[in-house]
Amino acid sequence: MKFIIAIIKPFKLDEVREAIGSLGVAGMTVSEVKGFGRQKGQTEIYRGAEYSTNMLPKIKLEIAVADDQVPQVVEAIQIAASTEAIGDGKIFVIDLVSAMRIRTGETGETAL
Amino acid sequence: MFRNAFCGMGGLGVSLLAAPAAFAQATAAPTVTVDKGDTAWMMVATVLVMTMIVPGLALFYGGLVRTKNMLSVLTQIAAVASLAMILWVIYGYGLAFGGDGSQFLSSGKFFLAGVTADSTVATFTENVHIPEFVFIAFQMTFAAIAVSLVVGGLVERLKFSALMVFATVWLTIVYFPIAHMVWYAGSTPETTGLIFNWGALDFAGGTVVHINAGVSALVGALILGPRMGYKKEIMAPHSLTMTFIGTGLLWVGWFGFNAGSALEANGSAGLALINTFVATAAGVLFWMLTERALGHKGSLLGACSGAIAGLVAVTPAAGNSGPFGAVLLGAVSAVACAWFVVAIKPKLKFDDSLDAFGIHGLGGIIGSVGTAFTMLPGLGGPAGADYDLGGQLGIQVLAVAVAIAWAAVGAAIAFYIAKLLTGLRVSPEAEREGLDLAEHGERAYNY
Numbered sequence: 001m002k003f004i005i006a007i008i009k010p011f012k013l014d015e016v017r018e019a020i021g022s023l024g025v026a027g028m029t030v031s032e033v034k035g036f037g038r039q040k041g042q043t044e045i046y047r048g049a050e051y052s053t054n055m056l057p058k059i060k061l062e063i064a065v066a067d068d069q070v071p072q073v074v075e076a077i078q079i080a081a082s083t084e085a086i087g088d089g090k091i092f093v094i095d096l097v098s099a100m101r102i103r104t105g106e107t108g109e110t111a112l
Numbered sequence: 113m114f115r116n117a118f119c120g121m122g123g124l125g126v127s128l129l130a131a132p133a134a135f136a137q138a139t140a141a142p143t144v145t146v147d148k149g150d151t152a153w154m155m156v157a158t159v160l161v162m163t164m165i166v167p168g169l170a171l172f173y174g175g176l177v178r179t180k181n182m183l184s185v186l187t188q189i190a191a192v193a194s195l196a197m198i199l200w201v202i203y204g205y206g207l208a209f210g211g212d213g214s215q216f217l218s219s220g221k222f223f224l225a226g227v228t229a230d231s232t233v234a235t236f237t238e239n240v241h242i243p244e245f246v247f248i249a250f251q252m253t254f255a256a257i258a259v260s261l262v263v264g265g266l267v268e269r270l271k272f273s274a275l276m277v278f279a280t281v282w283l284t285i286v287y288f289p290i291a292h293m294v295w296y297a298g299s300t301p302e303t304t305g306l307i308f309n310w311g312a313l314d315f316a317g318g319t320v321v322h323i324n325a326g327v328s329a330l331v332g333a334l335i336l337g338p339r340m341g342y343k344k345e346i347m348a349p350h351s352l353t354m355t356f357i358g359t360g361l362l363w364v365g366w367f368g369f370n371a372g373s374a375l376e377a378n379g380s381a382g383l384a385l386i387n388t389f390v391a392t393a394a395g396v397l398f399w400m401l402t403e404r405a406l407g408h409k410g411s412l413l414g415a416c417s418g419a420i421a422g423l424v425a426v427t428p429a430a431g432n433s434g435p436f437g438a439v440l441l442g443a444v445s446a447v448a449c450a451w452f453v454v455a456i457k458p459k460l461k462f463d464d465s466l467d468a469f470g471i472h473g474l475g476g477i478i479g480s481v482g483t484a485f486t487m488l489p490g491l492g493g494p495a496g497a498d499y500d501l502g503g504q505l506g507i508q509v510l511a512v513a514v515a516i517a518w519a520a521v522g523a524a525i526a527f528y529i530a531k532l533l534t535g536l537r538v539s540p541e542a543e544r545e546g547l548d549l550a551e552h553g554e555r556a557y558n559y
Contacts, residue, residue: 044348047414047457
């Protein structure tokens with residue numbers, strides 16, 4: 001099992017959800033996050049008081065998938081989330097040691 | 113506000129000034145009439161001014177602070193406005209309008225002694241009166257908004273208890289005397305308010321309310337010191353939506369404030385009404401144009417600030433200006449206030465957090481001095497052919513200077529008394545945590 005963490009532009013969420021949904025991914029967790037990368041922040045001015053915010057809002061997706069699904073899911077996210085501009089985000093894949101469905105106590109890939 | 117609305121009109125001004133005491137009760141004069149239309153309008157105008165304070169000003173200011181201090185601003189405005197109302201009926205009305213005393217104060221009608229539902233006060237039209245209780249209530253809302261405006265210089269760090277002590281002292285030694293000095297027409301020059309007696313024009317309170325509150329807020333900001341992290345941390349407004357709602361309520365309520373200051377439902381009130389529309393509209397647009405000229409974007413906060421700058425400036429001129437004089441005044445005030453707040457203030461050290469001075473103080477000064485010009489017939493103003501611009505300008509400048517000096521000294525005394533009794537400022541921990549929890553034990557938002 002692998003754990004995919006993707007940081008994407010907020011307005012790309014629906015496209016990504018559709019893309020991975022068609023691959024049979026059963027669920028994902030979505031959070032609103034802030035962070036910085038290569039993309040520049042923005043400047044806000046209130047009555048002359050200038051604030052530059054380096055932290056930009058992004059969406060973080062967390063998806064647990066079976067090993068054989070990883071390449072398709074990563075590719076689907078990459079295609080759906082891309083605008084070909086800086087700030088499109090990142091996709092990380094890490095090993096997932098175990099998983100359990102709380103309702104039934106099932107473990108491993110059957111729990112996903 | 114009262115007869116001084118006509119001071120520019122040559123002989124008429126003189127004859128009106130010589131008329132019987134403005135606030136003498138009518139019982140002795142059988143020819144006096146109380147018009148139901150006037151009375152109805154003044155009651156509506158009074159509650160319109162109330163909407164300027166709660167919730168108008170409270171939301172306008174509240175939206176500009178950080179989330180953790182929102183509730184403290186709402187509480188502070190509600191509490192000081194309420195305090196002003198109680199003090200007004202106990203002794204405020206007595207000191208400001210309680211019958212002939214000196215040029216600086218009245219003395220009488222404490223606890224509204226002797227005032228009944230049959231008591232009346234004069235309007236600008238000879239022998240036309242309005243019920244005194246309506247007048248007392250109308251003037252009460254002015255005291256309440258004046259002290260509430262001062263909060264704008266003090267937010268996010270002042271103790272609640274300190275504000276209540278300050279408000280009590282400030283209303284007593286600053287607001288009530290200045291209201292008397294600018295608006296009280298006594299039976300003799302010795303008992304008429306000092307500034308009124310000079311012939312200063314202040315239709316709806318540019319000097320009494322706005323210069324007064326703006327200067328006091330600046331003094332408070334200087335004594336209190338800047339907020340922790342000022343100019344280092346992000347202190348962006350937490351909700352410009354709230355500020356926009358507050359702006360709208362202020363604008364609507366201001367029709368009561370300005371047009372109500374005619375004291376009658378007549379053409380003078382109508383003039384104040386249209387001026388309150390167009391000066392404000394000019395303020396909205398010219399603040400945003402100034403932002404563009406300074407290299408920024410036209411912003412919503414700029415539009416809201418410009419509306420207030422226009423409203424403040426047109427306040428002393430509301431019935432002393434034609435509509436295009438009002439447009440000009442609103443535009444000049446917005447450009448000057450925007451330039452000060454956007455380009456100059458960031459270089460200064462003091463933290464007048466919500467620009468009570470930058471908009472109400474400065475806008476009030478521009479409006480009060482500018483009223484000498486909006487009177488000009490050439491600008492559509494109501495002055496006669498014999499209008500002495502230089503003379504009137506001198507009077508306006510002098511009135512502004514006296515108000516600034518009085519407010520500055522009085523506010524400093526009030527803040528130091530508050531400091532002595534309460535310590536003035538919350539602890540650094542409380543300031544970091546936010547005044548909502550530290551001072552009131554609640555949060556504005558739970559989600």
